[in-house]
Amino acid sequence: xxxxxxxxxxxxxxxxxxxxxxxxxxxxxxxxxxxxxxxxxxxxxxxxxxxxxxxxxxxxxxxxxxxxxxxxxxxxxxxxxxxxxxxxxxxxxxxxxxxxxxxxxxxxxxxxxxxxxxxxxxxxxxxxxxxxxxxxxxxxxxxxxxxxxxxxxxxxxxxxxxxxxxxxxxxxxxxxxxxxxxxxxxxxxxxxxxxxxxxxxxxxxxxxxxxxxxxx
Amino acid sequence: xxxxxxxxxxxxxxxxxxxxxxxxxxxxxxxxxxxxxxxxxxxxxxxxxxxxxxxxxxxxxxxxxxxxxxxxxxxxxxxxxxxxxxxxxxxxxxxxxxxxxxxxxxxxxxxxxxxxxxxxxxxxxxxxxxxxxxxxxxxxxxxxxxxxxxxxxxxxxxxxxxxxxxxxxxxxxxxxxxxxxxxxxxxxxxxxxxxxxxxxxxxxxxxxxxxxxxxxxxxxxxxxxxxxxxxxxxxxxxxxxxxxxxxxxxxxxxxxxxx
Ligand SMILES: Nc1ncnc2c1ncn2[C@@H]1O[C@H](COP(=O)(O)OP(=O)(O)OP(=O)(O)O)[C@@H](O)[C@H]1O
Ligand SMILES: [Mg+2]
Numbered sequence: 001x002x003x004x005x006x007x008x009x010x011x012x013x014x015x016x017x018x019x020x021x022x023x024x025x026x027x028x029x030x031x032x033x034x035x036x037x038x039x040x041x042x043x044x045x046x047x048x049x050x051x052x053x054x055x056x057x058x059x060x061x062x063x064x065x066x067x068x069x070x071x072x073x074x075x076x077x078x079x080x081x082x083x084x085x086x087x088x089x090x091x092x093x094x095x096x097x098x099x100x101x102x103x104x105x106x107x108x109x110x111x112x113x114x115x116x117x118x119x120x121x122x123x124x125x126x127x128x129x130x131x132x133x134x135x136x137x138x139x140x141x142x143x144x145x146x147x148x149x150x151x152x153x154x155x156x157x158x159x160x161x162x163x164x165x166x167x168x169x170x171x172x173x174x175x176x177x178x179x180x181x182x183x184x185x186x187x188x189x190x191x192x193x194x195x196x197x198x199x200x201x202x203x204x205x206x207x208x209x210x211x212x213x214x215x216x
Numbered sequence: 217x218x219x220x221x222x223x224x225x226x227x228x229x230x231x232x233x234x235x236x237x238x239x240x241x242x243x244x245x246x247x248x249x250x251x252x253x254x255x256x257x258x259x260x261x262x263x264x265x266x267x268x269x270x271x272x273x274x275x276x277x278x279x280x281x282x283x284x285x286x287x288x289x290x291x292x293x294x295x296x297x298x299x300x301x302x303x304x305x306x307x308x309x310x311x312x313x314x315x316x317x318x319x320x321x322x323x324x325x326x327x328x329x330x331x332x333x334x335x336x337x338x339x340x341x342x343x344x345x346x347x348x349x350x351x352x353x354x355x356x357x358x359x360x361x362x363x364x365x366x367x368x369x370x371x372x373x374x375x376x377x378x379x380x381x382x383x384x385x386x387x388x389x390x391x392x393x394x395x396x397x398x399x400x401x402x403x404x405x406x407x408x409x410x411x412x413x414x415x416x417x418x419x420x421x422x423x424x425x426x427x428x429x430x431x432x433x434x435x436x437x438x439x440x441x442x443x444x445x446x447x448x449x450x451x452x453x454x455x456x457x458x459x460x461x462x463x464x465x466x467x468x469x470x471x472x473x474x475x
Contacts, residue, residue: 118266119303119362123317123369124293133320137307 006185007192010176017172018193024086024168025155028093032154035094036101041131043106054102061099067160069096074164089161097154104146108139141212148205152198159194169193217242217404218263218373223272225258225428232258233269234428240373240406245399247415247436248408250425251451256408259425260375263406264295293321296366300378302358304350310337310361311346314368322369329368336364340394356387360394367398374398376407410455416440424448 001009042054061069073095074088083091112135120130162171173190177183218240225233232255240246248256261267263274265281265288274281281291305313314336315329324332337343340360350358359379366374376395380388392414399405399418409415415422415436422439424432424447432445443449 113301113303115299115301115303116305119297119299119305120317121266121289122264122292122295122297123365124289124321125317126289129320133316134305138305141307 001180001182003185003188006176006180006182007189010186010189013172013176014169014189014193017167017169018197020086020166020168021155021158021193022197024090024093024161024166025151025158027087027090028158029097029151029154031090031094032097032101035098036105039098039102040105040109043102044109058099058102061096066092066096066157067163070160070164085161085164085166088164089158089166093154093158093161096157097150100150100153101147104143104150105139107146108143109135111142112138144205144209144212148202148209151205152201155197155201156194217244217277218406219275219278220259220263221273221275223259223262223269223274225255225262225267225269231428233262236272236425236428236430238423238430240404242372242404243402244420245405245407245418247419247422248406248425249410249412249415249422249451249455250431254425255428256425257377258428260297260377260406260408263373263375264292264297266297289321293317293369294372296363296369296371296374298359298362298366298374298376298379300381302350302355302362302382304358304362304365306350309347309349310342310353313350313361314365317365318368333364333368336367337361339367339397340364341390354387355383356390359383359391363391363394363398373404373406376405376409378408378410380409380411412440412452412456424451426451 039054042050070092073092120134159170173186177186220238223233223236262269268283314333318324318329419436422436432448
């Protein structure tokens with residue numbers, strides 16, 4: 001069988017797998033954004049203990065490999081709670097990306113001129129209202145590019161979920177490669193699917209970036 | 217209306233405010249002058265507790281403010297503040313800037329806030345800019361919007377921190393005109409400015425600060441024409457006659473009979 005036969009014949013499998021990859025990435029990144037925002041707020045709180053907690057989290061997560069974190073959650077925690085392979089992978093990816101996203105959020109928030117917070121406070125807004133209405137909307141516009149970048153990394157990193165038995169893009173390509181003895185073909189095909197997803201996503205981010213720029 | 221007693225404020229080892237006491241009555245216009253770093257901004261920011269004084273007391277309407285336990289947000293509603301760099305919210309339109317605090321903080325209805333905002337824009341002469349974003353406005357227009365934004369909370373005192381210092385010279389007048397109008401309407405105002413003409417015309421009292429303390433206060437005529445302190449005279453001769461003027465014989469001051 002030629003490469004193109006493999007490519008066309010495997011479409012149903014890969015479409016299903018791609019859907020799982022997208023779902024996994026989306027779940028992980030939504031969770032990761034919540035985690036990231038939470039720790040970013042702790043870091044800029046000016047409160048020593050909270051800042052220390054956030055620094056520790058970021059250091060530990062950035063200092064250890066994702067695959068170690070993933071195995072720790074899937075195999076390690078399985079004795080306590082069994083999340084299943086999808087949610088284990090989603091949680092591991094979320095915790096992992098959360099550390100990077102926290103730093104992106106913090107950078108974005110700190111890049112907003114101090115005068116914005118002061119103006120908001122001088123109008124009688126409390127800290128959290130000023131954050132929510134004035135600082136975060138502006139910070140969000142600035143972090144769209146680095147955040148998009150992190151999302152692309154997250155999308156590709158989701159392939160590690162294959163090692164906790166999830167049938168996403170890479171998992172499916174591993175299975176097909178070994179049953180058909182066609183490693184080069186199926187890993188190339190998997191690569192093409194990832195590439196397509198990344199390109200689609202990049203177009204979306206560019207569009208969002210442009211729209212936000214016009215708005216302000 | 218505002219009474220300040222024995223304010224001290226340190227930034228690390230630097231003393232930014234040195235035992236400042238001050239009283240501002242209702243409807244009074246007080247102008248603060250002084251060299252860069254003399255503590256004018258710090259004093260203003262201590263009044264609305266954007267900066268927490270290390271020692272001393274700020275009373276508003278006869279009540280001493282306790283930064284630890286009082287709701288400072290409630291206090292700040294009553295004290296509008298206008299900044300040197302405007303600090304408009306760039307992601308909101310002119311109307312959006314003005315109605316933000318009334319709607320979100322005072323829980324005013326949107327319709328009422330909008331109506332009030334249009335009225336304020338008319339007052340500062342910018343009704344045609346209501347849908348513009350701040351970046352589409354000149355500095356003078358931005359500052360007038362910032363004034364309207366503060367007024368939208370119906371403050372009882374307005375604090376101005378060098379409102380015209382960041383403006384091109386030809387735009388200063390339009391902002392000062394709005395401030396003069398406010399003063400005429402009886403707003404209580406505390407203004408940090410280098411616009412001596414404004415101080416002469418509008419101020420009930422001019423206060424000269426140096427090294428974190430109040431050196432001298434008095435009617436504009438007295439301060440400008442017969443300052444009692446040498447430091448005041450030196451400062452005035454510099455701002456009025458430029459840095460080249462000799463501080464020993466400031467021309468205007470000698471003319472006024474002061475040596
Ligand atoms: N947040 C801060 N941290 C450290 N030092 C500060 C801070 N704010 C002000 N200072 C210092 O306190 C002193 C008084 O500053 P302030 O801004 O009140 O002066 P100013 O009279 O407003 O001067 P300018 O005319 O330049 O605005 C200055 O020496 C300044 O460097
Ligand atoms: Mg200042």
